[in-house]
Amino acid sequence: MSDVERTEFQLPERDVVDTRLQAGEQDAETTLRPRSLDEFIGQQKVRSQLSLVLTGAKNRGVTPDHVLLSGPPGLGKTTMAMIIAQELNTNLRMTSGPALERAGDLAAMLSNLMEGDVLFIDEIHRIARPAEEMLYMAMEDFRIDVIVGKGPGATSIPLEIPPFTLVAATTRSGMLTGPLRDRFGFTAQMEFYDVTDLTRVVTRAATILGVSIDHDAAVEIASRSRGTPRIANRLLRRVRDFAEVNADGHIDMAAARGALEVFDVDEAGLDRLDRAVLSALIRGHGGGPVGVNTLAVAVGEESTTVEEVCEPYLVRAGLIARTGRGRVATAAAWHHLGLTPPDGTLGLH
Structure with missing residues (x-):
């Protein structure tokens, strides 16, 4: 059986989740996922x-339209796909764009679908072109053409597929081709979270993990989570470790701040690498403009790491700006490092 055929995913019942938590939280990400739209924060x-x-499709007794979920990592796209399957009371079959290297990989996945199943393809913008072209027909007509043989003797055999719902996730919707994007009946753009919603995420996760936490400590963790629930849950687990080792296990403001300091997460949510990039840009190059390759060499990382891991948040936080000549530090970046920006700095009033 190939990787793309390992397939069926059933969401655990509540009592199964609790048992796993008691057994040692072997899969914390799964246990913290909401299981319905009402639970989703x-x-x-x-x-x-x-x-x-979903309600309209269920009332009509038909398969819902295909769904495209786009947005940055960590905002809940995979969780939303699981919830869709749960709301429809059907099976969820999961794969990813990079795993579908050939049309045959997709054909194997599609041929195993049952009527009403939800097929989730993560990072669909990375799907191979032959598989993408096969997906067009599967999405529209619920059938595919399987080529048997090679050369002049090759034969096309039509294969009917039971009606299914494709749920696709992408972090780069601009890389999707027009024909693929147009075949989705519903497109959703996931947005970054505000501190209020992230505080609710942290509080809910703490309850599931059996951790006692003060409200102001939850706000502190939420404010340093870059607007991303995945990061909030990860920071909560690290703060929990700190509180269990250095205190009585209860998370108060002192424990939250102490843990976040130990794990190099500052008040703005910047980690060690983020601050290294800002320091190289400001202290090493006077605030820029500087090319991304130069910054990468200065911090000892690959340029793709700086560009895809650090820059999105630094730009969104207003700490650096991308210009035609390179990266430029804003006045907020100078102030964040405790430095006085020179005259003419971007954002200086």
């Missing part, structure tokens, strides 16, 4: 729209 507009799509 944040993304109010997406949840309302998706609820209409």
Whole structure:
């Protein structure tokens, strides 16, 4: 059986989740995932729209339209796909774009679908072109053409597929081809979370993990989570470790701040690498402009790491700006490092 055929995923019942937690939280990410639209925190507009799509399809007794979820990593796209399958009371079969290297890989996955199944393809913008072209017909007509043989003797055999719902996730919607994007009946853009919603995420996760936490400590963790629930949950687990080792296990403001300091997460949510990039840009090159390759060499990382891991948040936080000549530090970046920006610095009033 190939990698793309390992397939069926059933969401655990509540009592199974609790048993896993007691057994040692071997899969914390799974246990913290909400299992319904009502449990899902944040993304109010997406949840309302998706609820209409799913409820309307269930009332008509038909398979819902295909769903495209786009947005940065960690905002809940995979969780939303699991919830869709749960709301429809059907199976979820999971794969990813990079795993579908050939049309045959996709054909094997599609041929195993049952009527009403949800097929989730993560990072769909990385799917191979032959597989993408096969997916067009599967999405529209619920059939594919399988080529048997080679050369002049090759024969095309039509294969009917039971109606299914494709849920696709992408972090780069601009890389999707027009024909693929147009075949989705519902497209949702996942947005970054505000501190209020992230505080609810942290509080809910703490309850599931059996951790006692003060409200102000939850706010502190949420404010340093870059607007991303995945990061909030990860920081909560590290703060929990700190509180269990250095205190009585209860997370108060002192424990939260102490843990986040130990794990190099500052008040703005910047980690060691983020601050190294800012320091190289400001202290090493006077605030820029500097090319990304130069910054990468200065901090000892690959340029793709700086560009894809650090820069998105630094730009969104208003600490650096991308210009035609290179990266430039803003006045906020100078102030964040405790330095006085020179006259003419971007953002200086």
